[in-house]
Amino acid sequence: xxxxxxxxxxxxxxxxxxxxxxxxxxxxxxxxxxxxxxxxxxxxxxxxxxxxxxxxxxxxxxxxxxxxxxxxxxxxxxxxxxxxxxxxxxxxxxxxxxxxxxxxxxxxxxxxxxxxxxxxxxxxxxxxxxxxxxxxxxxxxxxxxxxxxxxxxxxxxxxxxxxxxxxxxxxxxxxxxxxxxxxxxxxxxxxxxxxxxxxxxxxxxxxxxxxxxxxxxxxxxxxxxxxxxxxxxxxxxxxxxxxxxxxxxxxxxxxxxxxxxxxxxxxxxxxxxxxxxxxxxxxxxxxxxxxxxxxxxxxxxxxxxxxxxxxxxxxxxxxxxxxxxxxxxxxxxxxxxxxxxxxxxxxxxxxxxxxxxxxxxxxxxxxxxxxxxxxxxxxxxxxxxxxxxxxxxxxxxxxxxxxxxxxxxxxxxxxxx
Ligand SMILES: [Zn+2]
Numbered sequence: 021x022x023x024x025x026x027x028x029x030x031x032x033x034x035x036x037x038x039x040x041x042x043x044x045x046x047x048x049x050x051x052x053x054x055x056x057x058x059x060x061x062x063x064x065x066x067x068x069x070x071x072x073x074x075x076x077x078x079x080x081x082x083x084x085x086x087x088x089x090x091x092x093x094x095x096x097x098x099x100x101x102x103x104x105x106x107x108x109x110x111x112x113x114x115x116x117x118x119x120x121x122x123x124x125x126x127x128x129x130x131x132x133x134x135x136x137x138x139x140x141x142x143x144x145x146x147x148x149x150x151x152x153x154x155x156x157x158x159x160x161x162x163x164x165x166x167x168x169x170x171x172x173x174x175x176x177x178x179x180x181x182x183x184x185x186x187x188x189x190x191x192x193x194x195x196x197x198x199x200x201x202x203x204x205x206x207x208x209x210x211x212x213x214x215x216x217x218x219x220x221x222x223x224x225x226x227x228x229x230x231x232x233x234x235x236x237x238x239x240x241x242x243x244x245x246x247x248x249x250x251x252x253x254x255x256x257x258x259x260x261x262x263x264x265x266x267x268x269x270x271x272x273x274x275x276x277x278x279x280x281x282x283x284x285x286x287x288x289x290x291x292x293x294x295x296x297x298x299x300x301x302x303x304x305x306x307x308x309x310x311x312x313x314x315x316x317x318x319x320x321x322x323x324x325x326x327x328x329x330x331x332x333x334x335x336x337x338x339x340x341x342x343x344x345x346x347x348x349x350x351x352x353x354x355x356x357x358x359x360x361x362x363x364x365x366x367x368x369x370x371x372x373x374x375x376x377x378x379x380x381x382x383x384x385x386x387x388x389x390x391x392x393x394x395x396x397x398x399x400x401x402x403x404x405x406x407x408x409x410x411x412x413x414x415x416x417x418x419x420x421x422x423x424x425x426x427x428x429x430x431x432x433x434x435x436x437x
Contacts (some may be wrong), residue, residue: 021116025063026087028056029231031333042089043147045217045229053331054231056087057147060278069250069281072242077101079135079239081254085275086139086235093146093173098133100239102126104396109364110377114384118394120253121377122244123367124401131191131370131401133163133264140225141167143232143254151173153216154225154285155209157261157323158187158194159401164225165196178209184404206310206328227264228330237268238275244396245273252282254393255345257376257383259400260290260299261324263336269398270339286396287345290336291379293319294349296326299333299340303347306437308337320352320409323372323401346388350378357381359413368403368410376400 029038033052038044040056047054057077067084075081076431079100088094089180104120111119124132141164144152151174161177163425168175175196180186180203191198203209213229216222227233245252252273258266276282292300309332329336340347350358358374358381376397383389403410421427 022066023083023091024087024089025057025060025084026089027057030057031055036232041089041147043144043149043223044231045221045224046214050202051214051218053228053335055234056231057194058085058275059332060275064279069246072246073175078244079138079236082239084243085238085242085272087232088142088146090144090146093142094138095142095145096138097128097134097166097170098323099127099138100236104244106363107365110361110380113361114381115391116384116395117228117392120379120394120396121362121365121367121399122240123398123399125373125399125403129159129161129163129166129194130405131163132158132237132398133160134167135166135236135239136160136227136264136268137163137225139236140173140230140233141171144223144225149223149286152176152223152225154182154230155213156183156191157325158183158191158405159323160227161196161198162190162194165191165194165198166279169195171192180322181351182325183234184322184406184408186407189239190405203359205312206316206326210328210330212268226330227262228267228335234264234271234398237265238272240265240269240398241272241276245276248394250281251394252276252284253286254262254284255289255389256286256380257291257380257395257397259287259321259324259372259375259398260261260336260347261326261372262330263290263299263333263339265398265400266290266339270343285343288339288343289345289379289383290340291375292324292347292349293321293355293375294351294404296334297347297349297403298326299326299336300347300349302333302337303340308334310337320406321355321372321375322406323370324375346383348379348382350375354378354381356409356413361408362399367399369399370403370406371409373399373401373403
């Protein structure tokens with residue numbers, strides 16, 4: 021049995037190809053982003069969609085679609101395989117008959133980042149890498165710390181000074197070195213990291229600079245298509261910071277289409293905060309390159325508060341344009357309302373995740389999705405990591421009673437007259 025059908029890296033810019041077992045971040049020739057290629061012709065002959073159903077329900081169910089060569093190097097805590105929940109509340113409010121939530125708040129460290137780090141850390145282990153660095157707004161850092169520590173990889177996380185205290189604590193709890201990162205703009209961070217690759221040869225785990233993380237996000241496409249009976253949704257809505265999630269999912273859907281396992285592709289929708297939405301601004305201007313824009317301190321959706329995406333957000337914009345999708349910003353008020361709506365779905369989401377539902381509400385009002393469209397909103401992280409927002413979104417009960425049957429009886433009579 022072939023464990024992986026990955027063939028090599030290919031540079032987005034100069035198209036030079038590189039052996040997969042080199043420890044590469046960006047292209048050694050031109051600094052462009054590297055994309056991993058697969059032998060899809062052979063996969064088409066060897067694999068059938070039905071054969072995957074009996075495997076373990078994690079993202080590793082789809083190991084043929086990742087670059088890891090040997091199962092023994094897998095670092096896994098049961099990531100992926102999360103439920104695709106049909107809506108019981110928001111769909112009715114919006115008049116949508118087929119709305120689903122892909123709930124990645126249920127992952128081992130509480131966010132969708134675990135898919136990417138399970139693969140990236142496993143692959144680093146395979147390459148013999150013993151230390152690595154990432155920058156993070158919180159979720160990625162916690163995930164990297166947890167997986168790296170389990171793999172015996174020495175991890176350093178530069179965490180944005182804006183990250184909330186719980187996320188910072190999780191990074192330390194999971195055993196990584198960590199430092200608070202101060203900056204004027206994401207462009208400072210990107211320039212620092214790209215120079216560190218070139219001058220220090222330091223292996224990095226930052227989205228896209230690391231060519232493997234978004235490969236794991238392809239598992240969204242596989243899991244969702246499988247759950248829908250090998251059909252793609254019509255619309256997939258994803259919160260976007262650097263955009264590893266939306267780009268990976270789009271790549272996964274395109275692979276499935278090439279294999280003829282699905283017969284259509286979803287429209288990919290990128291969501292960013294109103295306070296800082298460089299990709300949405302570029303989309304509304306018809307551009308394929310996003311310039312620095314906005315103020316990351318002005319949004320509660322800190323996980324997607326990137327004012328300047330890596331390499332101009334080209335991959336995200338390509339996913340949006342090439343799929344016939346769209347990009348939208350949402351305000352803090354719209355996000356809080358979506359956090360409340362998700363509560364009625366049984367989902368405690370962090371603000372960045374609720375942004376996907378807030379964007380859907382806007383899209384319905386603007387008539388750019390249809391009532392009978394099959395729509396998937398990705399819930400990328402748990403609200404438990406940003407408790408102050410959950411407290412803000414919930415109306416706290418002022419009811420009190422002493423522990424006596426009479427008082428309970430009186431309380432219940434007032435609740436259920
Ligand atoms: Zn190149």
